[in-house]
Amino acid sequence: MSDAAETVLVSTAALTQRFGSTVALDALDIQMRPGVTGLVGANGAGKTTLLNALLGLRPPTSGSATVLGLDPRSQGAALRAKVGFAPERDVLPDEMRAVDFVRHLAQVRGLPRSEARTRASDSLWLVGLGEERTRTLGTMSTGQRQRVKLAQAVASDPEMVLLDEPTSGLDPTQRTEMLTLIGEISNEHSVSVVLSSHLLEEVERVCDHIVALDAGRLVADGPIAELVGDGEGITLELVDIVEPAGTVDAVESALRGTGIEVERTGTTLRLGGAGRDELSDRARDAVADAGARIRRLEARQRTLADLFEMDSFEASDS
Amino acid sequence: MSGTAANDRHEGLDHDGPERGDAGASVADPEAQAAQILDQRYRSYSGARHGLAGAMRAVVASSVRFTLGxxxxxxxxxxxxLAVVIALVPAIVFVGIAIVLDIDLISENILPEYHQYYGFIEVALFFYCGIVVPEILVADRRNGMLSLYLSTPLRLWSYLASKAVAVTVTLAVITMGPLLFLLVAYTVEGSGPDGIGDWLTVLVRILGSGIVIAATITAASLAISSLTDRRAFAVxxxxxxxxxxxxxxxxxxEVAEMDPRIYAFNLGEIGDALKDRIFGVGPPSPLGEDDGPPGLRISELSTLFVIAVNAAWVAAGAAVVWWRYRRIEAG
Structure with missing residues (x-):
């Protein structure tokens, strides 16, 4: 294992946060390493509370945390100078120009004025808003405003950035672009990222590690590669053709007749109960016999969604 | 592309070897080989960081700019x-009169003395505090900047202290600016204080009273502004x-003839009273000689009482702001 992988950026020990009788964080023992860490859980799972605790914004009820080797409770100011943060809430003053906003936050995080000015511009170029940097924030789209939040988080050259739901409000294309950008910031500029999200799919797409919370409890913690991987069986998706009619039904019954496990959703058949080669051969024969047409035939991967379904994890946006 | 450039490129096809401006020429040119890309865009930073002091300076500067538009x-x-103009215009007029008439207008009681000018400033001060100051706190809560500030080295106390300094500085422009202008202008015109000692005394009194009045009204304005997220309500x-x-x-x-210590709750009068003490202005007339019944004048309150009340206003304002923001932070 590399040194980077062995380095622990964030560790918590029995970290607990209570609000009255509500347990927001329940004795969490977490370790986060360099790279992109996905902090995933349904709304109300405790993601934002954990980020606040890691920034030292709210002292925990019990337990402890260490971030970049510093104690958030006693060394909060020093810690926050090293960490960039983009909150979920829309925090951009409409009348300010993007470059002024980013420069101001860089200065507040300790950069000298001239350096902050340069880096504000550079950060906005980094997030793809170089040409738009002198526009006022109120005239920007949701996607651009999310990028500005990212730019202010990285402008002071932090060792780590905490991004709370950075894809909130974005359409699928913008979401993909934002995730690509986050990956680039981590890979090309060596800034570790903690990405909070309630969407497993986007965490799986960009993160190296995952910390999953459910109602304040730790559900999973580790490298995504170890948590997901090759699953079993194949997925066969057929085209729903008119002539000949009933081809999907015919393929399904033919496969069931050979003892293969078939789970059907519309025109998609999930096949299991045998080796992949055998399943592929049987599927091919059944499709040929029925005169059906294949839209997709692929080996099934186990996803984070599969993993959390097994653990009864509610990953959907509630 | 110009026609000449297009022709040059086309003619170059007939030549052997790389053309001028061609990439191949750059490879052959030693200077070009030594060229570096200087604009690296986003990069790491290893220089100095200013910490909490730098953060507070940035917030003060930004807030002053924001407040002044x-x-x-x-x-x-x-x-x-407009508030600055309201405060400054009378001073400009008085200086103009002093220059045109060319007499010592202060000694002749034609122009107001320095402490008397606060009557003009008070209008601008109330206008500024009522309309402009609430925005300085309310805006950060309304647009969420407060949560972003608290994710930096700033803490609640340092954020609020920076805001208070920013308001005090801008208010001081109104409370001190016109008087400093008067002092300099009267001095140049020949109606100023006699000698360097008197001149410095007046300067200190202007600065002191300006800061005192600004601080008292700042605390009260910020306290009210902290209680609501709606600018209109704060105003x-x-x-x-x-x-x-x-x-x-x-x-x-004045009407119910109650104890003049009730003036302690009069923000304008109590600040004015302290200003008069700073300028060494005592009770304007013996008790009962002036219009109005004896014992009902704010100038009769003891200096200690006036100082204590002003301090209490500042402390109470700060306490309200602190209490309110602790609740916001806890929420």
Whole structure:
């Protein structure tokens, strides 16, 4: 294992946060390493509370945390100078120009004025808003405003950035672009990222590690590669053709007749109960016999969604 | 592309070897080989960081700019600068009169003395505090900047202290600016204080009274502004406090002939009273000689009482702001 992988950026020990009788964080023992860490859980799972605790914004009820080797409770100011943060809430003053906003936050995080000015511009170029940097924030789209939040988080050259739901409000294309950008910031500029999200799919797409919370409890913690991987069986998706009619039904019954496990959703058949080669051969024969047409035939991967379904994890946006 | 450039490129196809401006020429050119890309865009930073002091300076500077409307649309510049103009215009007029008439107008009691000029400033001060100051706190809560500030080295106390300094500085422009202008102008014109000692004494009194009045009204304005996220409510609240306290205490003391210590609740009068003490202005007339019944004048309050009340206003304002923001932070 590399040194980077062995380095622990964030560790918590029995970290607990209570609000009255509500347990927001329940004795969490977490370790986060360099790279992109996905902090995933349904709304109300405790993601934002954990980020606040890691920034030292709210002292925990019990337990402890260490971030970049510093104690958030006693060394909060020093810690926050090293960490960039983009909150979920829309925090951009409409009348300010993007470059002024980013420069101001860089200065507040300790950069000298001239350096902050340069880096504000550079950060906005980094997030793809170089040409738009002198526009006022109120005239920007949701996607651009999310990028500005990212730019202010990285402008002071932090060792780590905490991004709370950075894809909130974005359409699928913008979401993909934002995730690509986050990956680039981590890979090309060596800034570790903690990405909070309630969407497993986007965490799986960009993160190296995952910390999953459910109602304040730790559900999973580790490298995504170890948590997901090759699953079993194949997925066969057929085209729903008119002539000949009933081809999907015919393929399904033919496969069931050979003892293969078939789970059907519309025109998609999930096949299991045998080796992949055998399943592929049987599927091919059944499709040929029925005169059906294949839209997709692929080996099934186990996803984070599969993993959390097994653990009864509610990953959907509630 | 110009026609000449297009022709040059086309003619170059007939030549052997690389053309001028061609990539191949760059490879052959030693200077070009030594060229570096200097614009690296986003990169790491290993220079100095200014920590909490730098963060507070940045917030103070940004808040002063915000309050005075710099970097904001014109409609946000109008009100703060109108307040400055209201405060400054009488001073400019007085200086103009002094220059035109060429006599010592202060000695002749034709122009107001320095402490008397606060009557003109008070209008601008109330206008500025009522309309402009509430925005300095309310805006950060309304647009969420407060949560972003607290994710930096700033803590609640340092954020609020930076805001208070910013308001005090801008208010000091109004409370001190016109008087400093008068002092310099009267001095140049020949109506100023006699000798360097007197001149410095007046300067210190202007600065001291300006800071005292600005601090007292800042604390009260920020306290009201901290209680609501709606700028309109904050504006009404500050105006009610400033004007309402004048009217109510005035009625109680002057009409109902109650104890003049009730003026402690009159923000304008109590600041004015301390200013008079700083300028060494005592009771204007023996008790009972002036119009109005004896024992009902604010100038008869003891200096210690006046100082204590002003300090209490600042402390109470700070306490309200702190209590309110602790609740916001806890929420």
């Amino acid at each position: 710099f970097g904001r649309p014109a409609r946000h510049k109008f009100l703060p600068w 009404i609240g500050v105006i009610l406090l400033l004007l309402g306290s004048q009217i109510v205490t005035g009625l109680l003391v």
